[in-house]
Amino acid sequence: MLAVFDLDGTLLDGDSTALWLWDRARRSVPRFLATLLAAPIAVPMVLAPRTRRAGASILLWIATVGLDERALRESCADFAARFQAGALPLRWRGQGVRTLDAHFAGGDEVVVVTAAPTVLAQALIAPLDRPIVVLGTSLKRRAGGWVADVHCRHQRKCQALAEAGHGQRWAYAYTDSLDDLPLLRGADAPMIVGCGKAAKRRLGRARLPNGRASAW
Structure with missing residues (x-):
């Protein structure tokens, strides 16, 4: 059986992409100033589903301009290493990792599908040393930096799973966000996770007859 997990807010206790972008911005005065100038426009765009990809691409380009593919991967690897060392304000959710292991123990296949x-x-998940397939947002070069190509969110997560050979339905889905409703609706056992009361409120709004909520 297939168990599908979101990453940020589900397996991780924060937004890995936002933290990585800010980490890159604060290390460079020009990037920092450019981020501050762009933020009043880009951040509201990120918050709105229709403009999220464009807003994220603005901040992504500022953080990565000047990086070739090798340097981009090295930046992600360095960020992941500092995360593993506990040097960043980002942690694995204990219940999330335990749930991953329970699925592996039961012989299930695990896929992480994320907007990151x-x-x-991949850099963040690799040190877990588990056979996890990662599907996320693809990037492309644009004017010397990197921007989002295919943004892996909402219905696109289901399309990514189908394109990877996992079909239209899966046994389990775990997420903290109602932006993942298509993912939840495709699962036989959908689970909304988060702090107890918030997860239950989201479950009520989702109106999933087979859904559950869990405090992670």
Whole structure:
């Protein structure tokens, strides 16, 4: 059986992409100033589903301009190493990792499908040393930097699973966000996770007859 997990807010207790972008911005005065100038426009765009990809691409380009593919991967690997060392305000959710292991123990296949860039998500997940397939947002070069190509969110997560050979339905889905409703609706056992009361409120809004909520 297939168990599908979101990453940020589900397996991780924060937004890995936002933290990585800010980490890159704060290390460079020009990037920092450019981020501050762009933020009043880009951040509201990120918050709105229709403009999220464009807003994220603005901040992504500022953080990565000047990086070739090798340097991009090295940046993600360095970020992941500092995350593993506990040097960043980002942690694995204990219940999330335990749930992963329970699925592996039961012989299930596990896929993480995330709006985070695939290259970043893979770097973060690799040290877990588990056979996890990662599907995320693809990036492309644009004017010397990197921007989002295919943004892996909402219905696109289901399309990514189908394109990877996992069909239209899966046994389990875990996420903290109602932006993942298509993912939840495709699962036989959908689970909304988070702090107890918030997860239950989201479950009520989702109106999933087979859904459950869990405090992670």
